[in-house]
Amino acid sequence: MRYSIASLFANALTGNRNWKPVWREPDPKPSYDVVIVGGGGHGLATAHYLAKEHGITNVAVIEKSYLGSGNVGRNTTIVRSNYLLPGNEPFYEWSMKLWEGLEKDINYNAMVSQRGVLNVFHSDGQRDAFVRRGNAMRFHGADAELLDKEQVRALVPFVDFENARFPIKGGLYQPRGGTVRHDAVVWGYARSADQHGVDIIQNCAATGFRIENGRIVGVETEKGFIGAKKVALSVAGSSSRVAAMAGMRLPIEAHVLQAFVTEGIKPLLDTVITFGAGHFYCSQSDKGGLVFGGDIDGYNTYAQRGNLPVVEDVAEGGMALIPAIGRLRILRSWGGLLDMSMDGSPIIDQTHIDGLYFNGGWCYGGFKATPAAGWCFAHLIATGQSHPFASAYRFDRFASGRVIDEKGMGAQPNLH
Amino acid sequence: MRITCPYCGTRNLDEFTYRGDATVKRPESIEETARDAWVDYVYLRDNPAGPHKELWHHSAGCHAWLEVTRDTTTHEITAVDRAAKVR
Numbered sequence: 001m002r003y004s005i006a007s008l009f010a011n012a013l014t015g016n017r018n019w020k021p022v023w024r025e026p027d028p029k030p031s032y033d034v035v036i037v038g039g040g041g042h043g044l045a046t047a048h049y050l051a052k053e054h055g056i057t058n059v060a061v062i063e064k065s066y067l068g069s070g071n072v073g074r075n076t077t078i079v080r081s082n083y084l085l086p087g088n089e090p091f092y093e094w095s096m097k098l099w100e101g102l103e104k105d106i107n108y109n110a111m112v113s114q115r116g117v118l119n120v121f122h123s124d125g126q127r128d129a130f131v132r133r134g135n136a137m138r139f140h141g142a143d144a145e146l147l148d149k150e151q152v153r154a155l156v157p158f159v160d161f162e163n164a165r166f167p168i169k170g171g172l173y174q175p176r177g178g179t180v181r182h183d184a185v186v187w188g189y190a191r192s193a194d195q196h197g198v199d200i201i202q203n204c205a206a207t208g209f210r211i212e213n214g215r216i217v218g219v220e221t222e223k224g225f226i227g228a229k230k231v232a233l234s235v236a237g238s239s240s241r242v243a244a245m246a247g248m249r250l251p252i253e254a255h256v257l258q259a260f261v262t263e264g265i266k267p268l269l270d271t272v273i274t275f276g277a278g279h280f281y282c283s284q285s286d287k288g289g290l291v292f293g294g295d296i297d298g299y300n301t302y303a304q305r306g307n308l309p310v311v312e313d314v315a316e317g318g319m320a321l322i323p324a325i326g327r328l329r330i331l332r333s334w335g336g337l338l339d340m341s342m343d344g345s346p347i348i349d350q351t352h353i354d355g356l357y358f359n360g361g362w363c364y365g366g367f368k369a370t371p372a373a374g375w376c377f378a379h380l381i382a383t384g385q386s387h388p389f390a391s392a393y394r395f396d397r398f399a400s401g402r403v404i405d406e407k408g409m410g411a412q413p414n415l416h
Numbered sequence: 417m418r419i420t421c422p423y424c425g426t427r428n429l430d431e432f433t434y435r436g437d438a439t440v441k442r443p444e445s446i447e448e449t450a451r452d453a454w455v456d457y458v459y460l461r462d463n464p465a466g467p468h469k470e471l472w473h474h475s476a477g478c479h480a481w482l483e484v485t486r487d488t489t490t491h492e493i494t495a496v497d498r499a500a501k502v503r
Contacts, residue, residue, distance in 0.1 A: 240463035251459040253436065254488070299434045302465040302489050307417045309430035342459045398459040399451075411458050414434055 003107050022187055023194035028201050031227030032060045034381060035219050036234055037206045037242060039063025041072035041182070041367065042359055043234035044189035044200075045374020046381070048106065051196030053375070054382035059198045060228075061190075062221055064205035068186040071237055074336035075367040076259050076291050078272050078283060080117045080177035081142045084133045087392030087404040088345060089140040094389045095372030096142065096176060102371060108188030110180050111286070116271040117177030118147070118155060120321070122166040126276055130172040137174070145173045155271055160323050166277035177272060179283050185370060209246045215354040216246075232357045232381050234373075237337030238302075239360035246353060250360070251342040251398050253413045256335040257296045257364045258306040260314065262328040264288030273321070280317030282325075289331060292318060296338060296364060298414035305335045338364055343403035344416030348376050348393045349386070357381050358395075363416060417491050422498055423478045435471035437461050438483045438499065465489050471499055 001007060001020055011018055034050060036043045039061045050056045063069075079099050081092035103110050121127045127146075134144035149161060152171045161168045190200055201223065208220035209231065218227040235242045240250050269284040282292035294314035297306040311333065318325045341347065341361035346369070348359050359377045362369060376390035386394065397403055398411075409415035420426045440461070443453040465488055472482045485495040 240461070241465055244462075249456075249460045249462060251461070253461055253463050254465075299486075300436070300463065300468055300470065300488050301491065303491055307429055307491075309428070312430075399455045412436070414436075 003109075022191045023200050026199045026201065028060060028062070028199065028204070028221070028223055028226050031218065032199070033058040033228070034230045034232060035059070035226055035228035036061045036232045037219065038234040039067050039190070039200060039202065040070045040234065040236070041185050041189065041370040042236065042362075042373045042377070043232075044186060044193055045370050046232060046234060046359070046377045047193035047198045047200075047374075048189045048196070049374050049378035050382060051193060051198055052105075054378060056382055057197040059193075060201055060226065061193065061198060062201045062204045062206060062219065062226070064203070066202050067190055067200065068183050071336045071338075071366060072182055072186050072370070074259065074334060075182055076281065076283065076293050077179040077182045077285075077367065078117065078177070078281065079112075079180050079368040080174055080272075081368075082117065082119070082133065082137055082144065082172070082174050082177065083406060084136045085404055085406055088406065089136060089142065091372055091376070091389040091393075092369065093137075093140050093142045094375070095369050098371030098375060099180060100176070102180075102185075102188070106188040106192040108184065108191060110184040110188050112180050113178045114176050115178040115283070116155075116173060116175045117274070118152065118171045118173045118271050119274045119276060120152060120159070120168045120171040121276045122169055124169075127170060134172050143174055143176050145175065147171045147173050156269065156273055158268070158324055159273070159321055163320055166320060179272065181286075182367060189374070206242060206245070209356070211246065211353055211356075216356045228355075230355045230357065230381055232359065232377065234359045234377065236339045236360045236362045236366050239339045239358075241302075243358065246351070246356060248351060251395075252339045252361050253300050254302050255296045255298065255338045255340045255414065256301045256303065256306045257293065257338055258310055258314070258333055258335045259291065259293040260330050260333045261285065261289040261291050262325070263331050265290070265328065275317050275321040278313070278317040278320065280314060280321055282318065282322065290325065290328065296340070296414060297335075302337060303335070304337055338362070340413035340416065342398060342411040342413060343405040344407060344409070344413075345404035346373070346393050347395055348373065348380060348390045349395045350380070350384070351395070417493070419472060419482070419484060419493060420496050421474050421477060421480065421482065422496065423480055424474065427474070427477055431474060431476040433473040433475040435473060437463075438469040438471045467494070
């Protein structure tokens with residue numbers, strides 16, 4: 001069923017009893033042209049673009065749990081394209097453009113809200129660094145505006161401009177950035193892929209890969225063997241574990257990032273704001289809660305929960321930026337697993353096994369990349385060639401020295 | 417999470433700095449023939465779900481380098497020793 005104002009009225013008049021399930025729940029077929037491992041945002045976006053842009057519809061997406069149970073339901077929903085390096089910025093700007101057209105493309109309300117992303121700065125040196133970043137963004141067709149203190153005040157009058165240690169002097173603002181309802185992204189991509197004939201198979205973990213003469217021939221799963229001409233891994237957070245089943249070691253460590261939400265309050269914050277002197281970012285959800293987070297915990301973990309030192313650090317960042325936040329109670333906090341790569345940038349590439357493709361290493365920035373990652377991964381799977389926007393995201397960049405290290409920290413994942 | 421430093425006793429996590437996998441071995445050779453071994457050492461990790469030997473620096477304490485064995489699925493620490501002694 002195509003959603004429209006007419007379908008809305010028709011269903012309302014019949015008591016909303018005739019809505020159909022948004023996707024089918026098929027049993028797996030014996031084989032497919034492509035099996036995508038991982039039914040998160042990236043895997044489902046890949047299935048959508050494989051079908052829609054490349055006409056490849058004999059595809060299954062297998063998911064260990066239920067759709068939206070992983071990182072796509074655990075992030076802080078922020079989208080932006082404010083990167084500096086040439087290997088990154090064109091990719092993230094393409095993702096921004098896909099976000100802008102997403103709802104029309106998939107006929108689904110993903111609540112794309114271009115409320116802006118504001119990074120405040122606190123010193124002349126930091127302003128100069130932000131000017132450089134803003135110029136790099138504009139060179140690649142993204143939007144960026146340098147705001148002075150009074151312009152920041154007009155946007156967010158309640159932040160602490162007179163903080164003795166970190167006074168706010170201005171900000172770099174990307175008006176096209178914002179938030180997207182993360183669950184709706186999953187459901188919308190899943191619905192679109194399903195309508196194109198893709199089989200979405202939930203509660204079906206991959207347990208192994210069948211590889212013959214250096215070529216992938218299928219996936220062992222909890223629901224039996226599924227043959228495949230091509231297999232695409234899209235399991236960020238668990239990439240090392242899944243890739244190990246194909247005998248691969250990755251330039252990745254698994255880490256945890258915590259997120260927090262306060263009790264709901266009346267509208268306060270109508271943009272996304274980040275603190276420049278520490279790591280703290282915040283937006284207000286449609287339910288009224290302030291959603292925020294900060295640094296990763298910084299040690300290898302698969303536990304999906306973090307520890308208290310980071311909770312304290314995030315709270316301190318929040319208090320330094322928005323003192324009023326101290327009057328709110330935190331309702332919930334949670335953790336999501338990250339593929340922290342060795343240079344802080346992702347990988348979308350073929351592997352050394354014919355027909356096995358990899359998408360991962362998204363660090364703490366995978367959500368905003370969802371549409372472009374799906375777009376570029378589908379392109380790679382369909383054509384065998386890296387998409388120009390993802391041509392820097394190769395495995396061999398580590399050996400060749402062409403790393404994409406936005407922070408210039410070197411091969412130490414917890415510093416990116 | 418708290419770590420029991422062999423010198424200082426059980427201390428809070430925020431006194432320690434994480435370095436990563438303690439099992440990677442620095443290649444002896446710096447010749448071009450050791451290139452792959454260096455790429456392995458600098459970039460590739462087993463990244464296991466389960467027991468993990470890892471290096472922690474007691475940076476806000478006695479400055480000892482420690483080799484900690486910790487389960488990455490539960491955060492349970494089963495062994496702590498001086499890295500210099502183990503290595």
